[in-house]
Amino acid sequence: MAESDINYNLAHFVASYGKTSQIPASTCPEVCFVGRSNVGKSSIMNKLFGRKGLVKVSSTPGKTANVNFFEADGIHFVDLPGYGFAQRSKSERDRWARLIGEFLDSPRSFNLIVSLVDIRHDPSKLDFEMVEYLREGGFNFVVALTKADKLSRSQQMKQLASIRKQLGLSGDRIFITSSQTGAGIDELKCRISSACLEEDGDTESVPDNA
Structure with missing residues (x-):
């Protein structure tokens, strides 16, 4: 599918949820973004x-404390709380970890999960754990x-x-991006189109524990 199949100009904020019990069931394809709080x-x-x-960028890492939903052209884009920011209180970090875990354990469409890792550094312990969780859970994901x-x-x-070697990923699972230059954004759009628009695109994206 071509990237133009999704009109990203229609993107808008939908809702923010502090508890998974507040989040409505999936009604359309969903793309989730997860990563460290400063990634x-x-x-x-x-x-x-x-x-x-549109998506609030804070000068303070760890500011996103809820699950935030956006929509573009009938697809939900889910911004999950950043993990691993040490300067937040342990209770806050624990709540965010539970929120992420409970959300990913819930029976949703999960057409694609985009796990973000800072290219400048080796993956952190939490990055390794996230990728392994997604792999073991049978999620359709890219890094x-x-x-x-x-x-x-x-x-x-x-890098x-x-x-790629450290995370044990095949070449088609990982690619380079930059929010400054736009590198990799077309690739990301193609991955999203493939996961959300192709017929039966989410057949294998529901995790085994759903």
């Missing part, structure tokens, strides 16, 4: 939507390496190969 998740989503301020504009092209390729 640039909001910036990548804004670049995807072509809107600078998007963020902040590629901070590295030279040769450094990007070196891509290293992180």
Whole structure:
């Protein structure tokens, strides 16, 4: 499917939920974004939507404390709380972990999950745990390496190969992105179209524990 099959100009905020019990059941394809609190998740989503301020970008990592839903052209885009920000209280971090876990354990469409990892660093323990959770759960997922504009092209390729090996991913599961230059955004759009628009695209995306 071509990226133009989804009109991202229609993107708008839908709702924010602090508890999974508040979240309505899936009624349309869903794409979820998950990653560390300072990985640039909001910036990548804004670049995807072509809107600078739709997904709030905070100067304070760990600000996103709820599950936030956006919609574009009949597809829900789910912004999950960032994980692993040490300067938040343990009770807050525990709540966010429960919120993420309960959401991913719920019986939703989960057409695609985009796990974001900072290309400048080796994956953290939590990054490893997230990718393993998605793999073991049978989710349809990709890993998007963020902040590629901070590295030279040769450094990007070196880190891509290293992180792919560390996470044990095939080449089609991982790619480079930048919210500054737009690198990888077309690739992300193609992955989303394939997962959400192709016939029976979500057949295998519902996790085994749903």
